[in-house]
Amino acid sequence: MSLLAILGGGLFVYLTMERALEKQLTNYQETLTWRALAEIDYVIYQRFRETTSLDPLILASLLNRIDGKAYLYSNEGELVSTNRQNAYSGEVLHTSVKRLGLLGNNWTLVIEKPKAEIFAPAREAALKLTLFYVPIIAVILGIIYLGFIKLIARPIKALVKATQAVADGNLSIRAEVYSQDELGQLATSFNEMTSKLKAVEHTKEEFVSLASHQLRTPLTALRWYSEVLLKDMSGISRETRDYLIKIYTNTQRMSQLVNSLLNASRVELGTLSRVRKEVDLKLIAASVIDELNPEIQLKSLKFTKTFSIEPLIIFADPQVVRIIIQNLLSNAVKYTPKGGQVSLSIKKQESALLIIRDTGLGIPGEAQSKIFQKFFRADNIRDIDTNGSGLGLYIVKSAIAEVGGDIRFDSKEGKGTTFYVTLPLSKSI
Amino acid sequence: MTEDNQKTILIVEDEADLRSIMADTLTKQNFKVLAARNGEEGLNTALQNHPDLILLDLLMPQMGGMAVLQKLRQDPWGKNVHVIILTNLPGSDDATIKGVSELLPAYYFLKNDMSLESLTDKIREVLKD
Numbered sequence: 434m435s436l437l438a439i440l441g442g443g444l445f446v447y448l449t450m451e452r453a454l455e456k457q458l459t460n461y462q463e464t465l466t467w468r469a470l471a472e473i474d475y476v477i478y479q480r481f482r483e484t485t486s487l488d489p490l491i492l493a494s495l496l497n498r499i500d501g502k503a504y505l506y507s508n509e510g511e512l513v514s515t516n517r518q519n520a521y522s523g524e525v526l527h528t529s530v531k532r533l534g535l536l537g538n539n540w541t542l543v544i545e546k547p548k549a550e551i552f553a554p555a556r557e558a559a560l561k562l563t564l565f566y567v568p569i570i571a572v573i574l575g576i577i578y579l580g581f582i583k584l585i586a587r588p589i590k591a592l593v594k595a596t597q598a599v600a601d602g603n604l605s606i607r608a609e610v611y612s613q614d615e616l617g618q619l620a621t622s623f624n625e626m627t628s629k630l631k632a633v634e635h636t637k638e639e640f641v642s643l644a645s646h647q648l649r650t651p652l653t654a655l656r657w658y659s660e661v662l663l664k665d666m667s668g669i670s671r672e673t674r675d676y677l678i679k680i681y682t683n684t685q686r687m688s689q690l691v692n693s694l695l696n697a698s699r700v701e702l703g704t705l706s707r708v709r710k711e712v713d714l715k716l717i718a719a720s721v722i723d724e725l726n727p728e729i730q731l732k733s734l735k736f737t738k739t740f741s742i743e744p745l746i747i748f749a750d751p752q753v754v755r756i757i758i759q760n761l762l763s764n765a766v767k768y769t770p771k772g773g774q775v776s777l778s779i780k781k782q783e784s785a786l787l788i789i790r791d792t793g794l795g796i797p798g799e800a801q802s803k804i805f806q807k808f809f810r811a812d813n814i815r816d817i818d819t820n821g822s823g824l825g826l827y828i829v830k831s832a833i834a835e836v837g838g839d840i841r842f843d844s845k846e847g848k849g850t851t852f853y854v855t856l857p858l859s860k861s862i
Numbered sequence: 863m864t865e866d867n868q869k870t871i872l873i874v875e876d877e878a879d880l881r882s883i884m885a886d887t888l889t890k891q892n893f894k895v896l897a898a899r900n901g902e903e904g905l906n907t908a909l910q911n912h913p914d915l916i917l918l919d920l921l922m923p924q925m926g927g928m929a930v931l932q933k934l935r936q937d938p939w940g941k942n943v944h945v946i947i948l949t950n951l952p953g954s955d956d957a958t959i960k961g962v963s964e965l966l967p968a969y970y971f972l973k974n975d976m977s978l979e980s981l982t983d984k985i986r987e988v989l990k991d
Binding site for chain 1: 877880973977
């Protein structure tokens with residue numbers, strides 16, 4: 434690109450100089466012609482003062498002194514004499530000069546010379562000048578270019594990179610400050626801004642963490658006390674028992690909501706993963722299935738798990754893996770009508786692949802692009818279940834991204850949904 | 863179950879309501895229950911009475927659960943006692959988890975995620991070892 438600019442610049446310089454020199458030389462040529470003519474005039478005047486007619490030989494010898502092809506025309510336009518036999522080939526430059534006083538005649542002298550010959554020195558000079566100046570111009574352009582990169586492009590690039598990182602949620606990023614000028618100040622302000630944002634995020638995390646801890650303590654009490662009451666139902670009315678069950682289930686719901694809010698806040702801060710270690714994906718999956726078993730039984734769902742006992746080790750935070758599987762599987766169970774089918778298969782490929790399939794409500798077409806958005810709930814599930822928070826899949830998607838995996842799905846409303854989750858096998862990926 | 867093989871459980875928990883429901887439940891399950899309202903009290907009770915198992919909260923006034931666990935593990939008796947950590951501190955921080963794993967054997971649970979029934983199941987499982 435820059436090489437092209439230098440070549441273009443060089444060509445422009447060369448053409449401009451050539452043009453200028455050509456003009457100069459044209460003027461010069463005229464001067465030469467006048468001079469030649471004056472010389473002829475003078476010689477003739479000196480030598481043939483008394484003569485009334487000119488010997489053609491003398492004229493020819495005079496014209497021979499002229500560099501270039503010369504034609505001498507009489508008053509009547511007749512060619513009186515010329516100095517060369519052959520005309521030049523190619524483009525010529527010619528100058529015609531009318532002169533009075535050549536033995537009382539009003540004759541015209543025309544001198545012509547090939548342009549190429551006239552301009553040869555001009556071209557040579559232009560070329561020399563170009564060869565001299567272009568490297569200098571190239572060096573100057575290069576210096577300007579490097580200066581641009583150093584002073585403007587590099588700081589801007591660094592800032593753009595940092596901005597993108599912040600957009601991706603990395604608030605620890607700092608833009609490098611290259612200078613003390615406006616761009617440097619911009620980078621400094623940017624860094625101050627991200628520090629403040631980070632501090633705000635930290636406060637937010639601390640708040641959510643503490644708030645959820647504070648919320649959990651009374652919730653635990655509620656849960657445990659209602660659990661004890663529900664265990665011994667003798668002597669209480671059916672209505673009381675129903676109300677107790679409602680207290681219990683709502684307490685559960687509240688606990689889940691607190692958990693989801695906390696996880697969502699962690700996921701946003703990228704702090705969901707606390708420890709990373711080798712964990713058996715199948716073991717975690719099996720324990721999630723166990724946990725969901727009562728609900729699977731209650732809804733008479735046909736549950737199929739297709740994976741061997743042989744461990745499948747991945748490198749991740751077991752809590753995070755649990756959150757991923759738990760959310761997807763409990764959704765499948767929750768949104769599949771009685772008697773439906775849910776399956777979980779786990780395969781080892783280049784990464785660990787989990788396939789969670791259900792014959793449930795499915796995701797309506799218009800909702801498919803939105804299911805990973807925070808607090809989004811599709812209309813068809815809103816109708817049958819008012820309890821969801823709309824945070825589950827948002828957390829899942831972010832958690833998967835955090836461990837370096839991927840999630841996609843196929844779904845047809847009324848037919849069911851299949852989620853495909855890949856999780857990296859080792860830390861190196 | 864006879865008086866001789868009745869196991870003693872120490873509950874160290876600053877929340878009175880949680881302490882009392884756990885105590886009631888475990889008493890009904892035929893455990894001998896001791897209770898302490900904070901870490902310091904918990905440590906003293908443990909060292910005096912040598913319970914078979916300690917249910918330990920983490921966030922408490924006076925002395926936190928981690929400090930109690932550390933002191934316990936320095937004691938000739940305490941270094942082997944079963945400890946189940948119960949906390950509502952979600953996931954806790956890395957230091958807590960690391961601390962707990964270094965001071966094994968301690969079992970780590972979130973109170974909120976557990977029903978009383980699963981808690982008693984876990985206690986029986988741990989005591990069987």
